[in-house]
Amino acid sequence: MSTGTTKLDVVVSDVVPVNDLVTRFHFRRRDGELLPTFSGGAHVVVEMRDSDRTRLNPYSLMGSPLDTREYTISVRRDDVGRGGSLFMHRQVKPGLEMVISYPVNLFSLDLRAKKHLMLAGGIGITPFMAQTSQLAAAGGNFELHYTCRTASLGTYADVLQQRYGSRVKLYHDDREERIDLDRLLSSQPLGTHLYVCGPAGMINWVRDRAAALGWPSETVHFEHFAAPQPGAPFDVTLAVSGKTIRVGEQQSLLEAMEAAGVDPPYLCRGGVCGQCETNVISSDGKFIHNDHWLSEEDHRSGCKIMPCVSRFDGKSLVLER
Amino acid sequence: MAAKTIISRPIYGTLSPQPGRHHLFIADAEGALAITDMAGKAPSGFFDGAEIDFIPGPENRHLAALEALKPAQLHVAPSFASLLPRLKQTLTNAHMGLRLYLAGTEGLIGQAMQVALEAGMDHTSMQTEHRGSLARRMQCVHCKGITENVTTQPALCAHCGLLLLVRDHYSRRLAAFQGVCINAEDRSENPPMEEAFP
Numbered sequence: 001m002s003t004g005t006t007k008l009d010v011v012v013s014d015v016v017p018v019n020d021l022v023t024r025f026h027f028r029r030r031d032g033e034l035l036p037t038f039s040g041g042a043h044v045v046v047e048m049r050d051s052d053r054t055r056l057n058p059y060s061l062m063g064s065p066l067d068t069r070e071y072t073i074s075v076r077r078d079d080v081g082r083g084g085s086l087f088m089h090r091q092v093k094p095g096l097e098m099v100i101s102y103p104v105n106l107f108s109l110d111l112r113a114k115k116h117l118m119l120a121g122g123i124g125i126t127p128f129m130a131q132t133s134q135l136a137a138a139g140g141n142f143e144l145h146y147t148c149r150t151a152s153l154g155t156y157a158d159v160l161q162q163r164y165g166s167r168v169k170l171y172h173d174d175r176e177e178r179i180d181l182d183r184l185l186s187s188q189p190l191g192t193h194l195y196v197c198g199p200a201g202m203i204n205w206v207r208d209r210a211a212a213l214g215w216p217s218e219t220v221h222f223e224h225f226a227a228p229q230p231g232a233p234f235d236v237t238l239a240v241s242g243k244t245i246r247v248g249e250q251q252s253l254l255e256a257m258e259a260a261g262v263d264p265p266y267l268c269r270g271g272v273c274g275q276c277e278t279n280v281i282s283s284d285g286k287f288i289h290n291d292h293w294l295s296e297e298d299h300r301s302g303c304k305i306m307p308c309v310s311r312f313d314g315k316s317l318v319l320e321r
Numbered sequence: 322m323a324a325k326t327i328i329s330r331p332i333y334g335t336l337s338p339q340p341g342r343h344h345l346f347i348a349d350a351e352g353a354l355a356i357t358d359m360a361g362k363a364p365s366g367f368f369d370g371a372e373i374d375f376i377p378g379p380e381n382r383h384l385a386a387l388e389a390l391k392p393a394q395l396h397v398a399p400s401f402a403s404l405l406p407r408l409k410q411t412l413t414n415a416h417m418g419l420r421l422y423l424a425g426t427e428g429l430i431g432q433a434m435q436v437a438l439e440a441g442m443d444h445t446s447m448q449t450e451h452r453g454s455l456a457r458r459m460q461c462v463h464c465k466g467i468t469e470n471v472t473t474q475p476a477l478c479a480h481c482g483l484l485l486l487v488r489d490h491y492s493r494r495l496a497a498f499q500g501v502c503i504n505a506e507d508r509s510e511n512p513p514m515e516e517a518f519p
Contacts, residue, residue, distance in 0.1 A: 114441040185417065185418065186342075186416060186417075186418060187416055188416055188417040188418075189416065189417070189441065190412065190415055190416065190417060190419065190440055190441040190442045190443075190446075191440075191441025191442060191443065192417045194417075211340055212340055213340075213341055213342065213417075213418045214339065214340055214342065214343065214417075214418035214419065214420055214446075215341075215417055215418055216443055216445035216446050217445075218445040219417070219443055219445065219446075
């Protein structure tokens with residue numbers, strides 16, 4: 001079960017194709033009431049009931065936090081993923097009743113900052129849609145640097161430029177436009193906080209450069225939902241519940257536990273929040289860690305695993321669940 | 322080393338070289354030794370991007386040791402008040418990535434930190450190390466006057482003359498310890514004044 005969150009019964013009120021890869025979904029409450037308040041950077045976990053299988057994927061809320069009549073998310077189609085985004089694109093139509101989690105924010109603005117410097121890559125733009133709305137309404141100081149593959153795949157680039165003008169800077173990969181990152185990071189006033197959301201490679205690059213240029217880690221915020229990677233099936237013994245389960249090729253360890261009736265806590269299901277952290281009792285084999293939560297030391301120790309995104313390859317694995 | 326008592330009492334660390342290209346040191350008197358001790362652990366070229374602002378104090382020592390580090394800039398000031406305009410200017414023109422190192426008396430550390438926080442600097446960009454005198458900067462909670470270099474317990478307010486208990490209660494906003502009247506009930510009662518913060 002999701003810790004501290006209850007579910008929201010919603011209906012899909014609109015489905016809007018944004019470009020070749022991205023579609024936007026609007027949700028309203030079925031009872032007609034307002035949705036819970038959220039802050040820029042929050043996400044919801046969307047339950048996708050696809051015949052006998054349920055997927056739970058996190059998506060950033062991208063609407064203005066000032067308007068809670070509806071929630072909006074934007075989903076990028078991933079043709080080689082585990083099928084969550086394809087389900088959203090193909091099966092979800094206006095009028096469909098769905099269940100989503102309460103919003104949770106693991107990527108919130110630090111409102112003590114004098115300035116907010118935002119770096120987005122691709123679909124990583126979505127949390128910044130909400131954050132910029134929130135800041136603009138409060139007269140906040142922000143600057144957004146947005147890298148996309150081509151102008152036609154620059155999701156919401158036009159909307160953002162129209163809203164915020166020169167506060168938004170675009171970089172197109174196909175035109176070989178690149179952020180001069182060192183220069184950008186070296187020219188920010190004291191009290192600036194840095195936010196980055198995009199592909200893992202971009203996040204690592206920005207974090208590394210910021211650290212090397214003297215930015216304290218407390219001023220560098222990032223979010224990357226790792227989609228659970230498919231992989232070879234493996235068997236796991238759950239010592240507390242006394243069960244042995246098999247994790248299928250297209251299934252995450254967390255999903256396999258849930259399918260067996262074991263309910264570990266979770267929030268983000270993307271290797272970020274730390275809720276589902278699980279102790280390893282014994283193992284004989286190799287861990288495939290895909291999370292951003294555990295330290296490198298934890299990864300090496302073989303004593304902990306994040307079942308939402310990480311896998312295992314070996315003879316035996318016993319977990320404290 | 323100052324003892325830990327209540328939660329607002331500042332805790333000081335040991336200076337260590339931080340990543341980045343720009344480093345600003347502010348030290349008084351024996352605070353210079355915290356810098357020279359740290360220099361042994363610094364990578365080569367570290368002081369090429371460093372400015373040291375130093376207040377030598379009455380004993381006027383340690384300047385040569387700082388000169389030997391060959392910082393990009395070394396500025397000597399007779400007092401914190403005289404350093405303040407320069408410090409404010411430096412911080413106004415500074416960018417993210419600047420690291421601040423404060424070493425010496427609590428009064429110096431507190432006041433420099435106050436200026437840096439006002440300039441928007443994040444407290445995680447600052448390091449502190451206490452060296453030298455334990456003398457306190459004290460605010461009288463009654464008249465609000467600040468008395469510098471308080472070494473006794475109780476202490477006289479330099480402004481209104483009340484006899485004050487120097488508390489461990491510290492204000493980061495004011496960069497001062499709070500002084501509260503020790504004989505408010507009976508002003509004829511005069512507890513002996515002892516050297517408490519040498």
